[in-house]
Amino acid sequence: MAEASPPRRTVTVIDPRTGAKDFDLAVDGTAEVTAVADRLRANQPAWAAMSIEARCEVLGRWAALIGGKYRQPIIDADSRDTGGGQISRIAPDMMLGVLRGLMAGAPAMLAAAAREGTARSNPAVSYRSVIKPYPLVGVIAPWNAPTMLSMLHAIPPLFAGCAVLVKPSEVTPRHAEPIRASIAEVPELAAIMDYVMGDGVTGQGLVQVADYISFTGSVPNGRRVAEACARRLIPNDMELGGKDPLVVLASADLDDAVSAALRGAVTSTGQVCFSIERIYVDRAVHDEFVARLVQRARQIEINHPDPDIGQIGPFISRRQAEIVDSHIDDAIAGGARIVEGGKSFDLDGGLYMRPTILTGVTNAMRIMREETFGPVMPVMAFKDAGEAVALANDTEFGLSAAVMGGSEEEALAVAARIDAGNVSVQDAFLTFHAAQAESDSFGASGTPRRSGLARYFRRQALLVNSAKPVCLTTELLQAAE
Numbered sequence: 361m362a363e364a365s366p367p368r369r370t371v372t373v374i375d376p377r378t379g380a381k382d383f384d385l386a387v388d389g390t391a392e393v394t395a396v397a398d399r400l401r402a403n404q405p406a407w408a409a410m411s412i413e414a415r416c417e418v419l420g421r422w423a424a425l426i427g428g429k430y431r432q433p434i435i436d437a438d439s440r441d442t443g444g445g446q447i448s449r450i451a452p453d454m455m456l457g458v459l460r461g462l463m464a465g466a467p468a469m470l471a472a473a474a475r476e477g478t479a480r481s482n483p484a485v486s487y488r489s490v491i492k493p494y495p496l497v498g499v500i501a502p503w504n505a506p507t508m509l510s511m512l513h514a515i516p517p518l519f520a521g522c523a524v525l526v527k528p529s530e531v532t533p534r535h536a537e538p539i540r541a542s543i544a545e546v547p548e549l550a551a552i553m554d555y556v557m558g559d560g561v562t563g564q565g566l567v568q569v570a571d572y573i574s575f576t577g578s579v580p581n582g583r584r585v586a587e588a589c590a591r592r593l594i595p596n597d598m599e600l601g602g603k604d605p606l607v608v609l610a611s612a613d614l615d616d617a618v619s620a621a622l623r624g625a626v627t628s629t630g631q632v633c634f635s636i637e638r639i640y641v642d643r644a645v646h647d648e649f650v651a652r653l654v655q656r657a658r659q660i661e662i663n664h665p666d667p668d669i670g671q672i673g674p675f676i677s678r679r680q681a682e683i684v685d686s687h688i689d690d691a692i693a694g695g696a697r698i699v700e701g702g703k704s705f706d707l708d709g710g711l712y713m714r715p716t717i718l719t720g721v722t723n724a725m726r727i728m729r730e731e732t733f734g735p736v737m738p739v740m741a742f743k744d745a746g747e748a749v750a751l752a753n754d755t756e757f758g759l760s761a762a763v764m765g766g767s768e769e770e771a772l773a774v775a776a777r778i779d780a781g782n783v784s785v786q787d788a789f790l791t792f793h794a795a796q797a798e799s800d801s802f803g804a805s806g807t808p809r810r811s812g813l814a815r816y817f818r819r820q821a822l823l824v825n826s827a828k829p830v831c832l833t834t835e836l837l838q839a840a841e
Contacts, residue, residue: 368392371530371559376443376674377667379709385533387558393525393565396554397496400523403551404495408521412470415519416463418548423459425542426452433538438507441532443674443710444667445628451507451535458515462813466519469812473819484827493521493817494595498570500563500585502577503529503676504631504733507539513574513597514553520816523552527566530559531677564588572596572816576633578731579804586807597815598806601731602633602759605752606788607774608649609745610642611766616786617641618652620764621737624788626660626715629673630735631680633805634760634782634791637732639739640748646741650719653737654700657715664707672735674710681711684734687727688716691738696720696727701735723754731757749777758802762788781805 370384388396407415426434431452438448470491479485497517501510506528514524528536536555544550556562560581567573567588573596575585582600589596606624608617624636641649663670675681681704688703701716713735721728721738728738742748752761761780765771768786775783781799784790800808 373530373533374677375440375709376676377664377708377710379678379706379711385530385557387530388556388562388565389558390561390565390568393556393562394569396556397525397566397569400525400552400554401496404493404521404523407523407548407552408493408495410521412467412519415521416466418546419459419515419518420463422542422546422549423456423463425545426455426459430538430542433541434507434535437535437538439667441506441534442504442628442631442676444663445673446671447505447508447628447632451505451511454508455511455515458512462516462519466813469814470520473814473817475819475821479823482825484825486824486826488822488824489819490822491521491817492820493517494571495523496570497522497524497572497574497816498566499524499526500566500573500575500577501526501528502633503531504633505628506532507535509576509599510535511539513576513599516813517572517574517816518549518553520813522572522816525553525566525570526555527563528555528557530557530562533557568592570594575599582806595815596807599633599801600759600804600806601757602635602805603637603729603731603755603757604634604760604762604780605638605640605755605778606636606762606764607742607748607752607778608639608641608645609748609763609765609770609774610644611770612645612764613766614645614649614652617649617764618656620762620784620786620788621653622656622660622715624762624784625737626657626672626735627789629675629713630684631676631733632789633731634789635733636737636762636788638728638752639737640742640751641739642748643741643743646739650699650717650739653717653739657700657717657737660715662707662712662714664710664712672712672715674707674712675704675734678711680733681713684713684732684736687725687730687732687734688718688736691718691721691725691727694722694725696725696738704734723751729755745774749774752778752780756804759805760784760791762790764788779803 368386375382476488576599582598661670685703701714704713716736718738760782761778762784763771763775781801782791
């Protein structure tokens with residue numbers, strides 16, 4: 361009689377609104393990850409052999425399910441993961457935007473990737489390229505904005521002809537259930553796309569079986585994943601942390617600047633990699649800007665007890681609240697002052713924080729150097745645009761930034777000098793709309809990426825000689841004569 365398999369290890373999933381245990385999540389170990397990867401890899405050649413138009417038709421059927429039957433279940437599951445918020449409510453629409461955009465653009469992208477012609481060094485040699493998708497792309501997703509940040513990286517390789525295996529964070533696994541159910545209704549898609557569930561052990565297993573890894577998360581974890589990929593010599597892309605600055609010039613419309621700052625810092629409780637985390641304001645308008653920011657921040661409502669009312673929800677994890685509180689403590693110890701809001705507080709087991717504004721900060725403080733990931737707005741004055749650029753660039757990060765000026769031209773001149781992958785001009789938080797811009801991260805915020813779908817395939821050159829092959833001995837004889 362065969363021995364029973366040992367029970368799988370589990371991790372506890374916490375409800376962010378109550379702080380209570382929600383359920384135990386079974387962890388997929390190496391054997392489970394390998395089995396799923398082998399199945400997807402076996403099915404991938406048929407998917408890659410389909411024309412891009414045929415793949416678009418399949419993904420169009422999936423899009424219809426996302427926009428119809430599964431739209432509300434995805435919103436509900438993402439809301440349970442995160443405690444509710446604006447990003448959860450637009451998660452299916454974001455998926456649809458990526459799907460529909462690539463359904464329209466992918467055929468031209470793939471056609472443009474092909475090359476053919478005649479070799480410059482020998483007119484008898486012609487070449488043509490064949491696109492070879494990476495068989496299996498592994499997506500390791502973070503706990504903040506879980507649907508959005510997993511699907512932004514899982515959908516594009518499908519169009520390139522890859523199979524995709526997604527590992528969501530063990531902190532926010534619920535959103536995978538309705539997406540997985542929608543995938544199951546499209547047989548061709550179910551053959552080449554799936555999920556594995558678990559913690560870091562599951563992610564390590566995925567790195568060992570994938571041909572390409574797309575990782576979103578913290579800088580320390582990104583380094584670990586990149587090192588593991590380097591040992592296997594497999595390509596990867598990394599979208600890591602941010603410490604995004606907002607520069608407000610003296611000529612800026614201060615009401616608009618306050619709107620941009622507040623939305624950029626508070627959306628999703630500040631738990632977005634491109635949230636505004638540092639605000640630099642021209643000394644001439646610093647005090648007026650702070651006064652208006654405080655006034656507007658006081659109008660923000662906590663979405664408790666009703667998650668559908670209010671603009672700011674709970675921290676997704678208790679650990680994150682502790683990090684934000686520690687940054688505030690460090691700033692106060694260094695001489696900063698809280699002018700609005702304060703540290704996290706408990707409401708029925710969930711940890712919340714009001715929009716929090718600090719003045720008297722310096723770039724030496726943790727709150728100006730480390731990723732805070734909370735609804736905190738430290739404001740610092742600068743004397744001129746040169747100093748503003750220097751302060752904005754005084755960071756290891758370079759994900760996003762924002763500039764508000766009296767005119768688009770004035771703001772653009774400053775924006776071009778900031779070392780960040782995406783710089784919003786006359787607004788903040790525009791990175792949502794940056795996919796077509798094909799930007800790269802700077803510094804520790806990630807790795808440069810090949811543009812468009814090209815990162816998900818290799819080009820093979822087929823070289824054809826229309827003349828007879830040259831005989832080496834004949835060449836030597838001719839040279840001797």
